Amino acid sequence: MFDFARFSPTRLGAMLAKEFIQMRRDRLTFGMILGIPLVQLVLFGYAINNDPKHLPAVLVSTSADPYSRAIVSALEMTNYYRFDHVASSAAEAEQLLASGDVAFAVTIPSDFGTRVERGDNPTILIEADATDPAAASGAISTLGTVASEALKRERGTDSLRAANQPGALNVVVHRRYNPEGISQYNVVPGLLGVILQLTMVMMTSMALTREAERGTMENLLAMPASPMEIMLGKVLPYLAIGAVQVVVVLGAAKTLFGVPFLGSFSLLLTGILIFVFALVLLGYFISTLARTQMQAMQLTFFFFLPSIMLSGFMFPFRGMPGWARAIGEFLPLTHFNRVIRAIMLKGADYAAISFEMWILIAFVTAYAGLALLRFRTTLD
Amino acid sequence: MTDDPDESVIDVTGLTKRFGNKTVVDHATLKVKRGEIVGFLGPNGSGKTTTIRMICGLLTPDEGSGTVLGFDVLTESLEIKNEVGYMTQKFSFYEDLSIAENLTFVARLYRLSPVSRYVDETLERLGLSSRRNQLAGTLSGGWKQRLALAACIMHQPKLLLLDEPTAGVDPKARREFWDEIHELAGEGLTVLVSTHYMDEAERCHRINYISYGKMIAEGTVTDVVRDSGLVTYLVHGPRLERVATELAGLPGVEQVAPFGNSLHVVGSDPKLLKRALAPLAKRPELSVEPGETSLEDVFIKFMADSTDNMAENGANNEIDA
Numbered sequence: 034m035f036d037f038a039r040f041s042p043t044r045l046g047a048m049l050a051k052e053f054i055q056m057r058r059d060r061l062t063f064g065m066i067l068g069i070p071l072v073q074l075v076l077f078g079y080a081i082n083n084d085p086k087h088l089p090a091v092l093v094s095t096s097a098d099p100y101s102r103a104i105v106s107a108l109e110m111t112n113y114y115r116f117d118h119v120a121s122s123a124a125e126a127e128q129l130l131a132s133g134d135v136a137f138a139v140t141i142p143s144d145f146g147t148r149v150e151r152g153d154n155p156t157i158l159i160e161a162d163a164t165d166p167a168a169a170s171g172a173i174s175t176l177g178t179v180a181s182e183a184l185k186r187e188r189g190t191d192s193l194r195a196a197n198q199p200g201a202l203n204v205v206v207h208r209r210y211n212p213e214g215i216s217q218y219n220v221v222p223g224l225l226g227v228i229l230q231l232t233m234v235m236m237t238s239m240a241l242t243r244e245a246e247r248g249t250m251e252n253l254l255a256m257p258a259s260p261m262e263i264m265l266g267k268v269l270p271y272l273a274i275g276a277v278q279v280v281v282v283l284g285a286a287k288t289l290f291g292v293p294f295l296g297s298f299s300l301l302l303t304g305i306l307i308f309v310f311a312l313v314l315l316g317y318f319i320s321t322l323a324r325t326q327m328q329a330m331q332l333t334f335f336f337f338l339p340s341i342m343l344s345g346f347m348f349p350f351r352g353m354p355g356w357a358r359a360i361g362e363f364l365p366l367t368h369f370n371r372v373i374r375a376i377m378l379k380g381a382d383y384a385a386i387s388f389e390m391w392i393l394i395a396f397v398t399a400y401a402g403l404a405l406l407r408f409r410t411t412l413d
Numbered sequence: 414m415t416d417d418p419d420e421s422v423i424d425v426t427g428l429t430k431r432f433g434n435k436t437v438v439d440h441a442t443l444k445v446k447r448g449e450i451v452g453f454l455g456p457n458g459s460g461k462t463t464t465i466r467m468i469c470g471l472l473t474p475d476e477g478s479g480t481v482l483g484f485d486v487l488t489e490s491l492e493i494k495n496e497v498g499y500m501t502q503k504f505s506f507y508e509d510l511s512i513a514e515n516l517t518f519v520a521r522l523y524r525l526s527p528v529s530r531y532v533d534e535t536l537e538r539l540g541l542s543s544r545r546n547q548l549a550g551t552l553s554g555g556w557k558q559r560l561a562l563a564a565c566i567m568h569q570p571k572l573l574l575l576d577e578p579t580a581g582v583d584p585k586a587r588r589e590f591w592d593e594i595h596e597l598a599g600e601g602l603t604v605l606v607s608t609h610y611m612d613e614a615e616r617c618h619r620i621n622y623i624s625y626g627k628m629i630a631e632g633t634v635t636d637v638v639r640d641s642g643l644v645t646y647l648v649h650g651p652r653l654e655r656v657a658t659e660l661a662g663l664p665g666v667e668q669v670a671p672f673g674n675s676l677h678v679v680g681s682d683p684k685l686l687k688r689a690l691a692p693l694a695k696r697p698e699l700s701v702e703p704g705e706t707s708l709e710d711v712f713i714k715f716m717a718d719s720t721d722n723m724a725e726n727g728a729n730n731e732i733d734a
């Protein structure tokens with residue numbers, strides 16, 4: 034009775050062939066599969082602006098002079114920066130920035146104090162992760178004035194004189210990964226995840242309810258297909274559909290919005306594949322819960338709305354309150370967003386995103402397990 | 414399984430199914446031997462489909478136990494599914510798949526090989542070879558039934574569970590269907606078939622009658638008719654509809670039904686019935702003679718008897734959806 038994992042390639046083949054034929058005959062759904070990504074891409078192709086605070090930052094500083102400290106505390110006073118990392122080398126900061134652990138790296142050179150005293154032009158370097166330009170813009174725009182004010186106060190000179198002094202503070206800002214702060218760079222890769230989330234989950238969530246409503250479930254269950262075969266037979270065809278959508282969205286990302294592709298393409302495809310697999314299994318899990326197609330639809334949206342709101346797609350993840358981020362961590366889309374932005378915009382390698390990849394794999398396993406547990410081989 | 418002709422293919426006792434607080438099948442016991450064709454009869458909503466579903470593992474019984482083809486009904490439903498052909502009451506193949514595609518799907522699920530030979534032979538036998546690419550949903554009702562039947566015997570099951578297989582099928586196809594069933598039974602296939610047709614019940618080796626969840630009669634048609642204890646008289650003559658109104662309601666008269674030029678008068682107490690008919694026999698224009706009780710008469714009596722118990726249970730037996 035518990036051999037739900039019983040498996041025969043022939044039976045899986047039977048399921049797959051049947052699903053592909055049905056998919057091909059369902060013209061409307063087929064049109065939707067291609068239409069939805071295009072429409073959404075155009076609709077959402079705009080930036081959603083925001084002004085998040087308390088962004089994690091790393092301080093690269095080797096000197097502990099009072100001027101450096103004044104600038105750091107003034108930056109923290111703006112509420113934009115939260116220095117929760119201290120690095121001793123530029124390479125270390127670079128690493129933190131690339132992995133997405135921090136949004137900013139503030140470098141105060143070791144000769145900063147001496148330069149201020151000498152009346153030279155002291156320089157500080159601020160590197161911002163601009164993949165999400167909205168998140169970085171507020172912090173960057175206040176930065177110059179705040180830092181100079183702090184420096185002036187520390188030197189005890191009045192602001193008028195200081196401003197005209199040759200030793201005025203020189204702030205160098207590097208917008209990393211997306212130097213022009215183009216919103217589409219951030220939105221379009223995120224949009225791929227959103228489109229996949231909507232269409233993949235919605236279509237697979239009908240997988241079993243459709244059979245139940247048409248009355249074909251009784252026949253299917255009376256024949257010797259195991260729960261595993263039925264599950265794979267139902268979700269694998271949608272992996273292929275997902276592939277088509279990926280091509281559409283990535284193609285549009287390149288041609289319409291000129292989004293850069295920095296990282297490894299095969300790594301990107303691997304990430305997408307795992308994500309789509311998690312989504313179709315989530316949809317299938319929903320279809321084991323829902324009794325009607327209407328319920329399946331509602332459950333799909335129950336997952337979809339938090340996914341676009343709390344995954345960092347619509348609002349910068351770091352700008353959200355703690356509870357919202359906690360929910361976000363339980364959404365595959367959140368992790369997929371991190372993976373795809375890191376690969377496409379930052380050129381991240383496997384080491385930088387392996388953790389997020391494994392979380393996505395955990396989602397695949399969890400959804401598959403839940404679906405098999407919920408699947409009933411009887412009609413009660 | 415051995416070839417012992419007396420072995421039970423279906424042997425279940427006390428099968429009970431409740432939906433909510435409604436007991437739909439109530440301690441049903443059913444024994445079917447190898448090679449037998451057993452008819453399963455009963456009014457609408459009496460639990461035939463539910464019983465069949467429990468036998469093939471599609472519903473979990475709330476109570477009861479037993480074996481089907483030697484496998485435990487409660488725990489070995491997968492093994493049972495492999496060797497049972499179940500034809501659902503409602504057409505449940507894929508309407509958006511063609512006839513050939515549906516058959517191919519079934520053949521592959523049962524791992525028949527070579528698939529194309531099984532499919533082609535089945536199409537040939539059905540006479541549907543020329544329409545193999547027609548969508549199953551566009552077939553007429555009767556053809557859908559015939560396709561469904563062909564699909565569920567393709568894997569040569571040892572037990573066929575047929576739920577009203579001939580509903581809406583024309584007489585010739587019905588005759589062919591029954592000929593084929595008898596032929597298959599001769600080769601050792603066991604068949605449990607639900608039906609509302611009396612002539613089909615008479616073509617079964619044995620029948621089981623279920624009334625609102627309870628098995629109330631079992632045996633050959635002759636047995637069931639005899640056990641009912643019903644007596645039937647035929648009244649011939651003019652203006653039978655008037656005679657019918659006169660008779661209705663008289664003590665001892667349980668059923669009055671016109672059949673062509675005669676009136677069937679049925680009752681279970683021979684003395685009372687004779688007394689009721691005595692005045693008619695004296696009229697010159699009418700003739701009253703003993704007749705043969707039909708299976709239908711018996712079933713009407715069963716149903717009349719069970720209306721009382723229906724009323725007791727209140728809304729227990731609404732029209733089946």
Ligand SMILES: Nc1ncnc2c1ncn2[C@@H]1O[C@H](COP(=O)(O)OP(=O)(O)OP(=O)(O)O)[C@@H](O)[C@H]1O
Pocket residue numbers: 432437455456457458459460461462463464502729730731732733734
């Ligand atoms: N899934 C279910 N949930 C609730 N009630 C059900 C369910 N399935 C069947 N029933 C009820 O169980 C009773 C028996 O139904 P069943 O389909 O077994 O009758 P049947 O003898 O096959 O009738 P028919 O001759 O009309 O096909 C009916 O009253 C029906 O409403």
Ligand SMILES: [Mg+2]
Pocket residue numbers: 461462463502576
């Ligand atoms: Mg029925």
